[in-house]
Amino acid sequence: MSIYEIRVPGKICFGAGCTETMGEEATKIGAKRALIVTDPGVYKTGVIDPVKEILSKAKLSVDVFSEAEPEPSYSKLNATAEEIRKNNYDLVVGIGGGSSIDTAKGLSLLFAHGGIGQDYGGVEKIPGPCVPVFACPTTAGTGSEVTNIAVFDDRERGLKQGIVSNYLLARVAFVDPTLTYGCPAKVTAASGMDALIHAIEGYTGNKANTFSDVVALKAMPLIVGSLRKAVKNGSDKEARNRMSEGALLAGMAFMNSGCAAVHALAFPLGSQFHVPHGVANAVLLPYVTECNLSSNLPRYATVAKMLGVKTEGLSNQEAAEKGLAAAKALAADIGIPTHLRELGVPKEALEGLATATMNVTRLLANNPKELTLDDVRGIWENAW
């Protein structure tokens, strides 16, 4: 039997309205000075004010930093930490999509340990606990609220890098679906596909284990059964609630087994062409899966079943192919582009993207098929 670890936040609160308990949780850890981190779009929706009030009622002083960038960069992270470090925050509350929560994690790291973000890039480079983080997703997708990773764009080097450390796990994740009710359709679609891919890669990857299997297999039908509805009608609360729960479980799946080649290709695409993370993954999924299928047929056949394919009487090959078709149909129904050229990627860029992909070794190592540079070139060409 292989050894595996289960890593989850200190606590996860799930359910509509669960952020109301944030004041109690802040009091329990003795927090006095909170910084809420969000982005301008989320700030405008008005979801920050009630949270601010909850924390103020619990007698915390609260500041709001509402300038988190999409696809956050080290340069902005470092400048922000430098500017506000003097306020001695003892709680950082990330409210938003993955980029706001990653920025919150990055700030909590730099507040506690100083230096610049790049000092901690890579795996387990953080020397000790960071300032506690409460993570509150406003999209159902990235899973950042339950992961030990924060991803930053190193613009000077033209690559995205993950800071990976268990010290980045949130003290409490508040997964409150009401925070996603105002999420626009396009973001709902892209982040929902990202969540589905977390479950698929977490389940088919080399490091899959009993725990990641349980949460991935529960996540897939929740997401597939509700994503179309949540995109079509954002006020469908039941669909939103199921998406939040599915994305939470999918986040725990990839946190405990790992993502693979879809994410490995999405990294350079996001960094070089500023394609949002969920869109990059969703466009690439079918092409990576086509290449991977034969390496893990039984698991891709199970994925097909989870995606609603009637697999009785089918061979694993047939089931897996139908699963791939089901994933493509879902992406098409919710308006995801089918090719890279629709995203403004020029054909001449493919070779550079292929070379950059080969450097994302942490994720490629978890891919069920060991990919050569030629395999990766082929995937990029097909996706173009």
Ligand SMILES: [Fe+2]
């Ligand atoms: Fe992702």
